[in-house]
Amino acid sequence: MLVLPQKIRASTVADQLCLTLVGDDVLLENVAPVEEAGPQSLAYLQSPKKLLTRPGLLLSTTPVEGCSLLLCPDPLLRLLPLLSAWFPEPPASYRPVEGAWVAEGAVIGRGVQLSPGVVVGPGCTIGDDTILFPNVVLMHGVRLGRACRIHANSVIGADGFRYHPGPTGPLRVPQVGGVWLGDEVELGAGCTIDRGFLGDTRIGQGCKLDNQVHVAHNCSIGRFVLIAAQTGLAGSCQVGDGVMIGGQVGLADHSVIGAGARIGAQSGVHGEVPAGETYLGTPARPISVMRRIYASLPQLPALLRRG
Amino acid sequence: MLVLPQKIRASTVADQLCLTLVGDDVLLENVAPVEEAGPQSLAYLQSPKKLLTRPGLLLSTTPVEGCSLLLCPDPLLRLLPLLSAWFPEPPASYRPVEGAWVAEGAVIGRGVQLSPGVVVGPGCTIGDDTILFPNVVLMHGVRLGRACRIHANSVIGADGFRYHPGPTGPLRVPQVGGVWLGDEVELGAGCTIDRGFLGDTRIGQGCKLDNQVHVAHNCSIGRFVLIAAQTGLAGSCQVGDGVMIGGQVGLADHSVIGAGARIGAQSGVHGEVPAGETYLGTPARPISVMRRIYASLPQLPALLRRG
């Protein structure tokens, strides 16, 4: 949920988009994913589905009961210029600190260790005793907890990768959310943690990520999760507490990994892994199933010849 | 095709290599891949094949009709020192600009946004309104279009990965080509786009690459291509307009992806994917085929037991 720089009337939004307001002229205070929207929220619904919330104003392709509406064929396309206008990338003015560059307005805790080549963007907050190794980049608005260790050349808060078909090619969907890391999070070298779209990308307390791990926009990772090198999480994955993920694993967008689950190296997960289970392979399956498949494969050619 | 710093006679090349010139003493103006060679080109042919071009001078293992020849058992090995001598890495003298380092001779367009830690090498050109986020590195001679966004810690123009067996170990093949990016190209954080060997690595207008994507030397990517995180393209791949490639995909060298094709996450492509098709898996196959295979695999162990 993103608080608007100033409250705005539904009728004003309608005017800006040249659309007809259906319903009350509510006063909007924030922009929110439709699942988190409240009576002061502007939200959008790209395709019809049953809603559990009632946003104050909904950009929608079809009528929805109980909220003011702006009807149009492609709600997200309409929303893009508004998001860019309301939440522009903040201008940055950097000052040198011990070989690092720190933007005006960044808040650096006590005992924080910066290193040469580190860049801390505007609006960042860094908890006490956190260490940023050389050439780490925090884009604007990134929030790090206490006693984190971020290894060299990692990037936190770059744009999430989301594009929307436009009339002349893919249009960038402004990534106006942030990134939040809890206390005692450790990132290896060369990691990339993207900022969220309308909310935050979150990595919980005590998580440890190896080198070259990629975490996409709006992922939510619980506490004490271990992720080995070169693994990538696509957008909006949910990973429970204590999960262990091997190296070079891929999680498709919106995957859900239950607490305490384990994912073997090089697996490709699409969908859900139940809590406590161990999955392996592409597509990932329970490890006992996958091991039997792996053991059987060399016999397949002979079976076909007999077949 | 690389223009020589000064024209050179075929006989001079022969003398430098201690080889015997067979044919006319042509005046050479460039070095070119044999497929693109013309009457002023020096080219090499590592193993016999039918040529559609007639280079001015050909380093070859076997005689070829219609061009001057230098015959030797390992033409590329002979060419390596000449390439290093003719196209040395340019010396760089950097000046600080807003926390960035810009080499003398680089051409920076209007409205270009540099950031702390950015390094722009000699001979680079950057189109108007392009943004380079912190710690982006452009090696020498990289050309970026207008309104590109290059996220933090990406590297454009490092050496392509090509080695040739030498008497005492692998010899580096000098990567003397460049990198060209069209307008409105966006690269995520931590990407690596290598320079070409004798020509350019090219990424067309409006392409969007996610974080940690690797594009090897001499790849040619069309317009409006989307590539998700941690995907790697080996050398000389050709990717058509509008292609969409999932995360953690690998394209073997010289793969050809037709316009509008889609490649599912974690696929391994070797060879050709027809335009408009969707491929999945390793080795990649049409998605319907691969899905049937994935669905069948869990039944294989039982099938073998029934035998």
Next chain:
Amino acid sequence: MLVLPQKIRASTVADQLCLTLVGDDVLLENVAPVEEAGPQSLAYLQSPKKLLTRPGLLLSTTPVEGCSLLLCPDPLLRLLPLLSAWFPEPPASYRPVEGAWVAEGAVIGRGVQLSPGVVVGPGCTIGDDTILFPNVVLMHGVRLGRACRIHANSVIGADGFRYHPGPTGPLRVPQVGGVWLGDEVELGAGCTIDRGFLGDTRIGQGCKLDNQVHVAHNCSIGRFVLIAAQTGLAGSCQVGDGVMIGGQVGLADHSVIGAGARIGAQSGVHGEVPAGETYLGTPARPISVMRRIYASLPQLPALLRRG
């Protein structure tokens, strides 16, 4: 093997850990992996196994003949605070050199080329004529040979990824070893080579690594090894001379690749690959076996239907 900052009595270690010394009060000079331990070594044994060495003092869960002992249920857990105390990360004081930052005490050879944004940590040594491209980071104590080329944004000597279960979450195992690269080693852009735990991570003479390669702690790579892009080696892998590894390959920890072996792209290796063999797939098998499996897979669904 790590030499202690000063010799220490076994009884002193026992006192510090509140454990009872069983055996002689030996004078300890180093900390070593149990396989490399000698009579002046402190070592630990996390689970019972047959030892070929006799450490001076062994932290162990069960009695072992022929060495002094400290018995406890979780030897590594006990060792962690001692390692942190004996081998702290050295403080770094950097001075600017040509846009780079070089720590006091680093030894830079003749003809070494630094670039803007390079960071050289305390205690590093760089051999003559080595080139560090922009934004390369060498953490403390990294040793590079002669005539190496380290491309932009690579990181050498970050912490290895090793955590040990502790009472309130995973505890970092201090990575107190180093990194050693031989002469003429070339690393691509965005590589990460982690420091070792009790010994060094080693990459031999003439090795060539492509972009975004990850080498974990305590790997030992022989001479003239070629590794293509986005490949990852987990901890303690051993790779013989002249091995060639394709792109996006994963080697599980403690894998052993014999000299001259080849591993196809995207393979997942667990265990051993014999010298001179070519392996492919996940799990990796001899290439002829894997190719037959790949060729057979499309016929599996029909075979199941015939039942």
